[in-house]
Amino acid sequence: MKAEPTHNNDIDNHIDDKICSCLNLDTPKSFFLFAGAGSGKTRSLVEVLRKVRDKDGLRLRRNRQRIAVITYTNAACDEISERLEDDSLFHVVTIHSFAWELIREHQRSIKEWLRINLNNEIDDLEKKQAKGRSGTKAAYDRERKITSKGLRLERLDSVRKFSYNPNGDNRERDSLNHAEVISICASFLTNKPLLKNILVGKFPILLIDESQDTNKKLMNSFFEVQSSESKRFSLGLFGDMMQRIYGDGKEDLGENLPLDWEKPVKKMNHRCPKRIIKLINRIRSEVDNHSQIARHEKEEGVVRFFVVPQDYRDKQKIESNIQQRMAEITNDSLWLDDIDVKTLTLEHHMAASRMGFSGIFNPLYKVDRLKTGLVDGRNSGLQFFIDKILPLVEAKRINDNFAIASVIRKYSPLFEKDNLKHSSNQIEAVRTTKKSVDDLLKLWDDGNDPDLLSILLKVINSNLFDIPENLRIAASTSKEEIENTEEEEDNEEVNPWYEVLSCSFSEIEAYCNYITEKSRYSTHQGVKGLQFPRVMVIIDDNEARGFLFSYQKLFGVKGLSKTDEKNMSEGKETGVDRTRRLFYVLCSRAIKSLAIVVYSENPEQLKKHVIDKEWFDKEEIEIPV
Numbered sequence: 001m002k003a004e005p006t007h008n009n010d011i012d013n014h015i016d017d018k019i020c021s022c023l024n025l026d027t028p029k030s031f032f033l034f035a036g037a038g039s040g041k042t043r044s045l046v047e048v049l050r051k052v053r054d055k056d057g058l059r060l061r062r063n064r065q066r067i068a069v070i071t072y073t074n075a076a077c078d079e080i081s082e083r084l085e086d087d088s089l090f091h092v093v094t095i096h097s098f099a100w101e102l103i104r105e106h107q108r109s110i111k112e113w114l115r116i117n118l119n120n121e122i123d124d125l126e127k128k129q130a131k132g133r134s135g136t137k138a139a140y141d142r143e144r145k146i147t148s149k150g151l152r153l154e155r156l157d158s159v160r161k162f163s164y165n166p167n168g169d170n171r172e173r174d175s176l177n178h179a180e181v182i183s184i185c186a187s188f189l190t191n192k193p194l195l196k197n198i199l200v201g202k203f204p205i206l207l208i209d210e211s212q213d214t215n216k217k218l219m220n221s222f223f224e225v226q227s228s229e230s231k232r233f234s235l236g237l238f239g240d241m242m243q244r245i246y247g248d249g250k251e252d253l254g255e256n257l258p259l260d261w262e263k264p265v266k267k268m269n270h271r272c273p274k275r276i277i278k279l280i281n282r283i284r285s286e287v288d289n290h291s292q293i294a295r296h297e298k299e300e301g302v303v304r305f306f307v308v309p310q311d312y313r314d315k316q317k318i319e320s321n322i323q324q325r326m327a328e329i330t331n332d333s334l335w336l337d338d339i340d341v342k343t344l345t346l347e348h349h350m351a352a353s354r355m356g357f358s359g360i361f362n363p364l365y366k367v368d369r370l371k372t373g374l375v376d377g378r379n380s381g382l383q384f385f386i387d388k389i390l391p392l393v394e395a396k397r398i399n400d401n402f403a404i405a406s407v408i409r410k411y412s413p414l415f416e417k418d419n420l421k422h423s424s425n426q427i428e429a430v431r432t433t434k435k436s437v438d439d440l441l442k443l444w445d446d447g448n449d450p451d452l453l454s455i456l457l458k459v460i461n462s463n464l465f466d467i468p469e470n471l472r473i474a475a476s477t478s479k480e481e482i483e484n485t486e487e488e489e490d491n492e493e494v495n496p497w498y499e500v501l502s503c504s505f506s507e508i509e510a511y512c513n514y515i516t517e518k519s520r521y522s523t524h525q526g527v528k529g530l531q532f533p534r535v536m537v538i539i540d541d542n543e544a545r546g547f548l549f550s551y552q553k554l555f556g557v558k559g560l561s562k563t564d565e566k567n568m569s570e571g572k573e574t575g576v577d578r579t580r581r582l583f584y585v586l587c588s589r590a591i592k593s594l595a596i597v598v599y600s601e602n603p604e605q606l607k608k609h610v611i612d613k614e615w616f617d618k619e620e621i622e623i624p625v
Contacts, residue, residue, distance in 0.1 A: 009295050012039070012266045019048045019236065020244075022262055023205050028234035030213075030226050031262035032254050036240050036292050037280060037588030038271025038531070042076075044082045045069070045209065045238060049090060052205070052292055066091045068203040069531050070098050072210040074167070076529060087093060091203065095214055096166040096178055099185035106188065110176070112161050113184050118153045122146055167378050178372060186217035189225055196225050198458060199234045209531065211237035214251035227258070243581050245525050247265075247548070251573065257477055268293055269588075271531050272359075273301025276590055283584045284617055302330050302593040305610065305621045307603040312625055316354060316601070319343075319538065321624060322597055326534070330593045338520045342532035344586055346544040348375055350522035355544075357511040359503035360452075363496035370496075375526075377515030380468045381497060385508045387411070388465050389455060393505070396441045408437060412464055437460035445503075450506070452562075453501040474498055524582055526587055535590040539554055540599040549579045556609030557602050 015033070035041035049067065060066065069092040071077050081092045093101070097237040103110060129142045155173060164176045176184070177280070188195045199206075206222065208214055213404045226235040239255055248422045257263065269277050269292040281291040283607045306322050308315075327335035334340040345351045352361040373379040376454045377386075388411050390614065395403035409415050440458045443450040456475040459465050467475075474497035513519040522530075552558040553576050589596060600606045603623050610616050 002222070008562065009270075009297075010253055010270070011293075012044075012268050015264045015266055016044050016047050016051070018262060018264050019044070020051050020055075022047070022201040023052050024283060025059065025204060028232065028482070029260065029262055030230070030235040030237075030258075031264065032239070032257055034116040034254070034263070034265040034607070035238055035458055036269065036290060037243065037585070038265065038269040039263060039266040040268075041209070041238050042083075042529075044266075046080060049207075051415065053087065054087055057218060060089060065202060065204055067205045068093075068098065068207070070095050070206070070208045070214070072213060072529070076209065079322045082442065083571050085374065094166060095208075095218065096133070096181055099181050099218065100164050102199060103181070103185050103188055104162075104164070106195070107161055108193075108474045109188065109192070110169060110184060111156060111159065113187060114176075115156055116155070117180075117183075118149050118156070122153070123127060128542060129165045133250070167373075167376065177369065180296055182215045182218055185364065186221040186540070189218075189221040196229070199225060205234045205236070207236040207238065209238050210237035210243075212241050212244035213239075213246045213249045213471050213528075214252055215248050219250045219253065230260075238449075240290075241289060242581055243528060243585050245528060245585060247578075261337070265290070268295065270295055270587060271591055271594065273298050273590075274585060275303050276594055279594075279615060280584055281493065281586065282586045282613070283580065287580065294517055299592075301590070302326075303587075303616065303620055304595050305616045306367055306597045307606050307621065307623050308597060308599050309603060309624060310540075310599050310601045312599070314411050315540075318624060319536070319597060322595060323536065325622070325624070326536075326595050332534070332593065335593075339538055341520055342522060342527070342533045342589070343520045343536045344524050344527060344539060344589070345538050346524050346540070346549065348523055350540065351514055351523065352511075355510045355519060355521060356509040357512055357514065360500045360507045360511055367496055375515070377512075381471050381500070382469060382508065382511065384465070385452065385455070385505070386512050389459075389505070389509060390512060392437070393444055393521075396444060404437060404508060408433060408464075413466055414463065433464070436464045440464065445602070449506050450502040451502055451504055455505060456501065470497060471501075499509075524586055528585055532590055533590070533592045534595075535593075536588070536595045536597060538597050542599070549582060550575045551579055551583070551598065552600065552606075554579045554583065555598065555600070555606045557600055557606050571582060603613065 019031060019033065033041070033044070034045070049069070052067065066088070067090050069080060069090055071080060071092065071094060074094060077092045077094060081090070083091070084090050091098075106276060121431045125142050125146050129139065129146070132139050139406070152173075159174045159585070161172050161174065162170065162176050164170060164181055166178075166181075170177050180382065189199065197480060208219075208222070211219070222235055225231055237253070239253065244251075244253075254263075270282075274294045277292055277294045284290065304326065306325075306327065308318055312318055323335050327333055345354070347363065348365070350356070352358040360382065361374070364374050364382075374382070377383075388407065391405055391407045395401075395407070412433065414436075415430065436458075439462070443454060443458065453475060456467065456471060459467060460472065460475060500520070509521075514521060541550060541552050550558065553560060553564070560568070560574070560576070564576065566572075567574045587596070598606065607621050610621070611618055
């Protein structure tokens with residue numbers, strides 16, 4: 001599909017009307033909307049929902065029905081809900097929340113599904129263990145998983161009611177994990193007519209944003225529901241397969257759709273300047289024939305590609321120098337201000353090392369069950385320090401006694417009404433609490449940066465705050481005692497805290513700034529759907545630690561592996577495919593200017609490759625050292 005030369009910024013307006021025609025309660029149709037980077041997908045989604053509300057809102061409310069909108073992040077949910085005036089007609093949630101709400105009342109079926117699934121998983125692991133080589137790390141990990149799953153299977157009958165928090169660690173014994181909730185929901189929608197009827201009866205319209213990254217099991221189950229209930233159910237998908245960056249998405253989404261589906265396409269990119277649109281069109285030209293056009297008033301924009309030798313040691317210095325260079329090239333002094341430049345790293349580790357919170361991040365990231373809460377900022381242990389300790393420290397720095405008192409009243413069990421009511425001397429209880437707070441905050445006197453264990457011990461001794469169980473165990477029990485207990489599943493999550501508690505409190509502050517988006521850093525994957533005036537992309541395969549992406553292969557410095565060649569010959573996805581899509585997403589975040597910084601073992605070869613591909617002109621590429 002070639003870009004059409006036009007000065008009509010409203011070229012895609014008819015798309016909204018086409019989608020609205022699909023969402024007719026009497027003659028529903030389903031659709032897949034191709035919406036490339038910066039195409040105004042969220043605006044279209046909101047406008048369409050408003051039109052449906054005006055036309056059919058009263059009818060839906062009378063039938064006690066709602067329109068479900070599934071988005072990828074909580075932030076996206078909040079944005080869409082706010083634009084829709086928080087109207088209760090619209091049920092805007094993440095996929096995990098939506099799945100849990102569908103299955104949560106089916107407790108007996110959940111237990112039976114878990115019993116079958118755990119037995120199957122144990123059988124698979126035992127077969128692999130029998131074939132595998134003993135004494136290896138893989139063998140140890142399999143044995144540990146067999147023991148853990150067996151213990152969970154034994155405890156299954158004692159669980160009265162399963163729980164789940166879409167935003168939490170879910171480490172309680174009656175909790176389901178994130179993957180289980182998705183798998184259970186997909187299974188129930190496919191195999192239990194009752195749940196399918198509940199879904200369609202409650203939500204005759206289901207719209208899925210970022211559908212290319214929605215779990216393929218659940219997507220397949222939604223397709224099955226739509227196929228069998230097409231006369232009373234409309235499934236609407238918003239997405240762009242070039243922006244699929246997570247491995248559990250449906251790879252062939254958008255292909256071989258039923259003939260009666262609508263397939264509208266948006267052509268305009270409202271976000272990026274012309275030079276960046278030219279770049280991203282070129283990047284995706286090797287994948288499909290979709291291309292975009294710019295708004296006619298958009299400026300040309302600036303792109304620069306910096307190639308740095310892999311062995312250059314002072315990365316922060318060179319990245320700072322590149323910011324200065326971008327300020328000169330663009331004549332934009334805001335490139336010199338870290339707050340006004342969004343820096344994108346491939347892995348959280350890269351941001352952690354640059355911001356100084358690797359000590360708390362790396363040990364916890366090694367535990368699979370803790371990863372989600374860690375990168376989402378909802379790890380209960382770290383949240384204890386962020387919610388309760390950090391506000392006290394910040395208040396101390398500015399001598400705000402009122403703020404200190406507010407934290408204590410909000411979180412301290414010493415200030416709970418029942419405790420004060422039963423205190424023989426309430427004034428003395430208040431004085432004791434104040435002394436405990438003062439004693440805690442003395443740890444920061446004279447510019448000190450106390451370690452987390454010292455802070456915890458102060459809190460434990462004074463009972464100033466309730467402490468998460470894993471922190472309490474790590475603070476009060478020796479590592480040897482923990483390692484010798486039989487609760488291996490729990491130990492795996494407690495042991496990393498021995499490393500974390502030796503870290504300084506300043507790491508908590510740096511981590512908090514990162515996960516609350518107060519820092520300049522984000523990950524490549526974490527900025528999907530976002531946009532920034534000035535973007536610096538940091539690409540360093542050696543530092544990234546991952547195996548799913550390889551920019552050195554994409555940029556022609558390294559050859560394809562045998563696995564890559566095999567997958568290519570079989571028409572399967574390769575690491576280069578994944579990396580190209582991610583690179584497309586990154587480049588399409590910039591509103592004004594874009595700097596790409598690549599660390600490479602062969603800068604000259606890389607430079608030649610990207611020029612040959614016509615991604616960048618010769619004068620746009622610099623080797624700064």
